[in-house]
Amino acid sequence: MRVNFLIKYSIAYILDLILGDPHWFPHPVRFIGKLITMLEGLLYRFKCKKFTGGVLAVLTIAITFIVSFILAKISVVLEIFFLYTTLATKSLASEGFRVCKILVEGDMEKAKKELSYLVSRDTENMNVVQITRSVLETISENSVDGVIAPMFFAFLGSLFSIDGVSLALPFAMGYKAINTLDSMVGYKNEKYMNFGTVSARIDDIANFIPARLSGGLIIPIAAFILRYDYKSAWRIFFRDRLNHSSPNSGNSEAAFAGALGVQFGGKTSYFGKIHNKPTIGDKLKNFGIPDVKKGIRLLYVTSWVGMVIFTIIYSLISYIK
Template identity: 45%
Template sequence: MSHYFWTVLLPTVALDLLLGDPHWMPHPVRWMGRTISGLETLLRRLFPKTPGGERWAGVVLALALPTLFGGGSALILWGLGQVSPWLSWVVQLWFSYQLLAARSLQKESMAVYSPLKAHDLEGARRAVSRIVGRDTQALDETGVAKAAVETVAENTCDGVIAPLIFLFLGGLPAGMAYKAVSTLDSMVGYKNDKYRFFGWASARLDDILNFIPARLSGLLLCLGAALLPGCSGRRAWTIFWRDRRKHASPNSAHTEAACAGALGVRLAGDASYFGKVVHKPTLGDPVRPVESEDIPRACRLMYAGAGLLLLLFAVLSVWL
């Protein structure tokens, strides 16, 4: 495990920080998305169009995709290893890096920060609309900054901390399997008429895989807040412990609550989706209003949490 940490996991993080996610580059998540769409069409055709039939079709999809990408990547690495260990290492490193999204989160959120600082509200609204699902046309500067901060906080778990955990525990195959489940949840894990039954298994599997990473992510952000200027570790812990369960999902509020406490702002609350207001609990106390500078602060908090996790992995890699 020590060898893997120093020769694969750390270079994986370095590649993410260096390259991010160029839009022109082929990406495994895009392959997963196309595979999900194709399998959904096939399974809906094969299974009865009843709640029970849709639920079983969704179970097959939820098991098939992580098996395909996790097992497939394990088989590919084994085959390449028979040819050349160096070739296997390069492929593992390249695809492992693509499972991380720290640099991408920073880049997309800072694309919101720049027009906000220039008082270009329309430009900021356009930029934030690319990273959130809510309606952005009527957001003021505070609302835009808040949406960007929430995106960084929420995705710290499934875009950074959780992939690192699965990569550390099981290498590229485990990381691919996790990302497959995460992509499934983002595409079919909705409680609407179309996916209420079909997406049930994907949503539950995502809840299970993120149960520990979400809570660890919140704790890491609390610790990171204690190390960063402009953040409060004590307040982060208080709000994290108080508000971490204030979400319909068992995992979604942990990192947002920690971030809200660290920054001394109030996050979440009501939001408009496709013209309909959705009522949600608020996270944190409004010690002060959300401001544009909270976007880079949230990014630094994300990096601090990831850095602390890597430090933990370094210690474990020596012991195990």
Template identity: 55%
Template sequence: MLPSVVIALAYFCDLIFADPYRIPHPVQGIGVLINAAERLQGRLLLAKKAFGVWSNLTVLVLIFCLSLVMANLHWLVEMYLLYTCLATRSLYNEGAKVRRILNQGDMALARKELSYLVSRDTAAMDQAQITRSAMETISENTVDGITAPLFYMCLGALVSPWLPGASLAFAMTYKAINTFDSMWGYKNERYLELGWFSARLDDWANWLPARLTGAVLLPLSALVLRYDWRSAWRIFWRDRLNHASPNSAHPEAAVAGALGVQLGGATSYFGQLHDKPTIGDNNKPFTTELINKNLNLMLVCSLLSLGGVLLVLIIVSRV
């Protein structure tokens, strides 16, 4: 079956069913491999940084090769595994859940639900802080969970005539990079050196998808939804570097501009208050309706991403 068709089917499976919680998820398997690699530390005579590089490359090559094999078993296997690389529906559901709980006025439950989505301290957050945090994680994960996986599916599909199954191999390897960063990419004593390469690799993998999302896809989404697409474009270019991460502020800046809010600012992580640079202009208060608008932006962005992928593959197939 054509890679473009398999990718489209995978996208709509994700949109309809969300993450398959009752079925073992491939990312869980990747996590098992990463934990197994960490247990090897100390047995190999390597410095922490060198061990981190070795672990990343070993697991990533294994995931890449295994994905090629799985993709060539049957197109249904490939479609299912591609579907697990996407998170449009799950991200929408989690954001909508926080919004619904806030509307019900249950602040304690809202803080608890948010704590499953972010690494920051949520225990003392008020309604505005919860809303801002939800919007920041939705915006950032629009890249990690949607546009970047679709980007690598497309890249793999372009080389699949010479390397059958590359669409899945590229996407699943990206998810492995992302998982390494989520498990090892902490700046603490345990992972500062061990996870250095994981964090850098994730930055490199997201470099182009983050910029395409912030500069093109989100302003176009704002235009479709009749939000302020001009401000999305303007704030993107002004504030896209206002973050410790080289990529996170790109989608956040476009969303902040489109919705007229200011993201960033004082945020508590593991008991320490960090004064993060601000992103956007403080034109509107943080109401729960803004979460809904952010989710609408994310949904349209995902559809435009899929459309862009299919358009590229159709054009290339006719050249």
């Protein structure tokens, strides 16, 4: 049974907004993670770490692509379900709300512990301002990784097919494999400096267009709809988007910072060492719980604007074809 891609993806998008990522559910990314761990165990022992790390990346992406194609071919229901799992709008918002709720209750220790599950930075000595800043930075950065980028690749893949099977799911799930590789082996530490090089570079390439679409177009439009400072979202995007160690993360962070009137970056502790990160945005106020709530609203509207923009582009291309 053939179903129009826009119908399938709209259902997947709505499922994400309703269900999010239940903790009891064995998310496909967990299986991708187990695949990476298994392949790393086989490949890390060899001497040429860059080469074997590249093999790890290629095998992980290829296996994920092939399995996703088979799932899409088996059933439309399976295709829609797994497309839904590539999106993370509600789960990202829920994590932010959870920390906010704990802060409102006044349990700082629990809030810091909850935050430690979301970020790699040290949380033990954080105050309310540092906690809310960290939550907002995570939401702004992951608005690309968890929402716009998988959406972008699903729509891109939908323009191609093999034996009548859309490549929307293989493209979207392939992106999730790339993102998972980067989060697991793409570190610049002694263990992964060489082994994770290829995974990190592939992730940089994959996020290049989605990150700039998000920061330069989608987030400012979302800010305009919410009557946030959309002009500053654009201004800070063009001014500060390169003030980040990642070639992509600064794009969405800059747009978020401008829209909310906050400043990201500054002193941050990682593994016991203080790092002075370049600042992004203008410090018009200190971070507070209301800012997190505003950031979550911006996340939701950003995902909706992304859906609308990609739907329009897809419809135009389909009409031309």
